[in-house]
Amino acid sequence: MPEPGLSPLQSSLPTAATHFGAHVLARAAAPAVTAVTPAGTAAAPAVTAAPATDTTALLTAAARAVAAAVGAAPAVVPTGPAGAADAEAPDAVVAPPAPDLGRLLRGPTGLGTAGLSLARRAAVPEPTAPPVPAAPVEGHPIPGLYFHPVPEPDPVRVDEVSRRIKAWALDEVQLYPDDWEGEFDGFSVGRYMVACHPDAPTVEHLMVATRLMVAENAVDDCYCEDHGGSPIGLGGRLLLAHTALDPLHTTKEYHPGWAESLHADAPRRAYRSAMEYFTERATPSQADRFRHDMARLHLGYLAEAAWSETDHVPEVWEYLAMRQFNNFRPCPTITDTVGGYELPADLHAQPAVQRVLALAGNATTIVNDLYSYTKELATPGKHLNLPVVIAEREGVSDREGYLKAVEVHNDLMRDFEAEAAALAAACPVPSVLRFLRGVAVWVDGNHYWHQTNTYRYSLPDFW
Template identity: 40%
Template sequence: MRDAPRSTPPVPGDGGAALGLLGVVPGLLGSLPGGAADPSHPLVRLLSGPTGLGTSSLRSLHGRTPGATAPGGDRPPCVPTGSPRGDPAASGHCGTVGSSKARIPELYCPDALRDDPALGDAVDDRLVRWWGEEIDPDASPDQLGRMRDAGFGRLMMLCHPDSDDVDRLAAAGMCAVAEWAVDDLYQDGDEAEPEPEKLGPRLALAYGAMSPARLPPPPYLSQYEEVLRGDRVLRAIRSSWTNLARYGTSVQVFRLRHELAIMFVAYNQEAQWQITRRMPPVWEFLLHRWENAFCPCMVLTDVVGGYEVPPHEYFDPRVRRVVATAGVCSVLVNDIHSLDKEERINELDYSMPRVLMAEDGCSLQEAVDRTADFHDELMRYVEAESAALAAAGTPLLGRFLAGLWAWMGGGKTWHASSKRYHPDPVS
């Protein structure tokens, strides 16, 4: 049980030093527990950038001057404007989930660094128009309305506070929508009847859509193109990857393709569970979560930010471990907030709380609390290891790791507020 007081990580505040993400969030770490920013705290060192003789010229790589105006804008792009610390919805306690009304506990996770509804709406407008005009012209108003209510554009706005660029945010959002479409339309969503026995071939075609094969001339190439044109998921993947290449380097696009290939392996694993009606043991599901997590979305952090982590740093095993762990932290948040949604549409829900309940016979509340404990332990690892890696790496790596931290805060805020998971006001 979670009866001990919960400590909290650095969160946006309205006082203290201007040590925010990329140097543009005044007071990001100014409201640490106890008041003023603690310069010895790992995240203060991580987010404040390089220091010492000869590093002043590097700060232009790490971020803008505190309070600087974004190009083409008239305000600092990442000043937090959302709920203050202490608001239950902001801090992570967000009502109840499941038929037994389990309480969602506060999580060890930052809040979103900004909440700019107008920017989120602009990105959502772009995504809904893209889906309705290019991907699925036959989509009904209700389907497009559900997509807007989910707020994938808002997710991008919350998770990438170092960018006000609607085009870049929409590029990442298109990839995210395509990735969610694989889950919703192929796996276990509410838009189609799941057919797990067909998932393997579908995922093979999905990978081909984001890594086009050089098929021989007609009839083979034309046959493949006909299949691709007739499938919303494949159209969304090809379109979003083509658009992403306008903003990301070939290495960055490859990273995303690699992360999704890993996720597709995990989707096939879950399909086997569905076919055999088997609930996996906790240890197996925890391994599954290392493959089926939020890494594909998070890996675009530097693409949206307009820079690139050097490949030798991104693919360093310690950095990869932090990226993977951050993805697991965020998907455990999803496991908690999606309980109502999954309960409505799936007879078998493969989530951390449900697997714990099946193995240990505990209540939903106990399972939710234990899932939160797993999340918090992993978050503290990400926090400490990111600080160590940022201290030893380039300013670009430090910026990327700070971006992951911001992504987790934005993801938490979105999960607590998206109508995809909470169609009714939370209790």
């Protein structure tokens, strides 16, 4: 497959930068980690935005301001596509480096560009990522799947995040009874989040993502899936749970009843607590962005529940539409909050950024369909996933449906990488480049967790 070409500059991106002017520059240039004085007070360096006479000057000023204040941790970046795998006996498609995309996400090089480097963090040194392992350390990747290996996550951070999240789940929100402890430990959420967010400046930044991940899974398990979930009445349960993220504004008479309801069950307790921690570190625009993506997620839950109630097997394109909402998108969308910086709201809202996020969410969610295939087949009733829908709707065998789903994932991954490269070229603002890199690393970390979580997942015997 040829290297993806770079699209021409999209007019909406420089226009957005121009409209925001000094405001965008000041927000984009906020330090990744605020220095703390001995007295415990935050000391944020002042940022002065020089007036720009045109779009190019503005973007250049933004790049210099952000690069001076914000560094990015070394991270695995998406690489170019390998050749197509043999459908009969494929090997795991571990992609070789693609210089163009890697160069774009690393930033400019050469004489006079040192000030634009995103490879350093001035405030807090980042741990150096170990080399990418030559072979997986645990589990088996799906043959033929297009993915990128990642370094083993820092074991010290993994242990600390695992300890803290279990204490939160048990002591703060009473998330699960004693007989669920094995499943909670087997989820390996600490390893998951450290692999997905290697640029998090502190463990507490990692905990922001970890609490939200655990809370989202509690809602899915308890309202929709394994632990008492049901499609009947799901809309009402999800609506009330969503008010733990997007609070109710009502009269004094009725406010206490709502506030008390936030402690009524484990999912709502988890949502309320995780969101409180998140908003302590997120900006208002980052929090509102997350609420929007969670509403998308809940809409996807409802569509799947409606199909379950009517025994409807959707067309493949309908299933993929549902999965664009019922997917992992809320996780990579907060990569800047977890990294300690902000992608300005007007840039995050751009259609090109939204397309990259949608493709990332879609690809990572199909990874879940593929790795959880045998787990879901073992549950009662029909569980919709992409291989099942393809097999039924296109009249092929289970094996052919599964292999076709692998191809769908690979197409989504390559589209994600091509769109990320085009966006990086069209809008080379350092906060955009860092956000794209963060999303790419989340995609890779998500695959790593699915591949290595042999407690939860095993592969079908199709090869």
